[in-house]
Amino acid sequence: MSWDWQIFLQDDGGGRTYLEWLLQAWGWTLSVAGSAWLVAMVVGVTVGTLRTLPGSPWLVRAANVWVELFRNVPLLVQIFLWYFVVPKLVPPMQQVPGFALVVMALGFFTSARIAEQVRAGIQALPKGQRDAAMAMGFSTAQTYRYVLLPMAFRIILPPLTSESMNLLKNSSVAFAVSIAELTMFAMQAQEETSRGIEIYLAVTALYALSAFAVNRVFALIERRVQIPGFIVAGGTGGGH
Numbered sequence: 001m002s003w004d005w006q007i008f009l010q011d012d013g014g015g016r017t018y019l020e021w022l023l024q025a026w027g028w029t030l031s032v033a034g035s036a037w038l039v040a041m042v043v044g045v046t047v048g049t050l051r052t053l054p055g056s057p058w059l060v061r062a063a064n065v066w067v068e069l070f071r072n073v074p075l076l077v078q079i080f081l082w083y084f085v086v087p088k089l090v091p092p093m094q095q096v097p098g099f100a101l102v103v104m105a106l107g108f109f110t111s112a113r114i115a116e117q118v119r120a121g122i123q124a125l126p127k128g129q130r131d132a133a134m135a136m137g138f139s140t141a142q143t144y145r146y147v148l149l150p151m152a153f154r155i156i157l158p159p160l161t162s163e164s165m166n167l168l169k170n171s172s173v174a175f176a177v178s179i180a181e182l183t184m185f186a187m188q189a190q191e192e193t194s195r196g197i198e199i200y201l202a203v204t205a206l207y208a209l210s211a212f213a214v215n216r217v218f219a220l221i222e223r224r225v226q227i228p229g230f231i232v233a234g235g236t237g238g239g240h
Helices: 005-009 018-050 057-072 075-089 091-095 098-123 127-135 140-177 182-193 196-225
Strands: none
Touching: 005 018, 005 196, 018 057, 018 098, 018 140, 018 182, 018 196, 057 098, 075 091, 075 098, 075 140, 098 140, 127 140, 140 182, 140 196, 182 196
């Protein structure tokens, strides 16, 4: 078996080298994953918080429906629904770029999982913290903003790290709707060059490098926000 890494310096027939194509695909992967992560965090934290609100049964039920709906439908099916079905049912959505539809599908899917982590983190806190905040005159919103959520985030950082790495890997399903990310590059480049080993090894290395970078960023955050004497079970995979 011979190796031919020079393949990445060859022209792909479109005025660029396979290396340039690979780096562009990596950029699309990071763009999809990063945008979806922002959507997932905003929606997930909101929904997870609503699931713990006292005295708001309808909001709790609505948040529970969101979690169960997006958590129990396969990601690939959700992407197909957003890409092919939703624009037919809601005509204005036909003007939304495919990239944004994929980001919404991946973001909402991940938001359900983050919402569950946020709910668990808040409910893991001693009930006395909520009571003490309310006794000091904090409103419900202030209690969550200044007391419960900051502590809950410290608890959920390890699983949030894993979820963020999973989101990066899940972005590979975007190839199914022709988003030019790493997986699509690998499939097309392998067909054009018949150098599957080199192509897939390069793509694997970039996925691994990206996931490792996410892990290190969250490990750094965990060290920075850790409260002396406050121990969270688990960890971010060697970040201590």
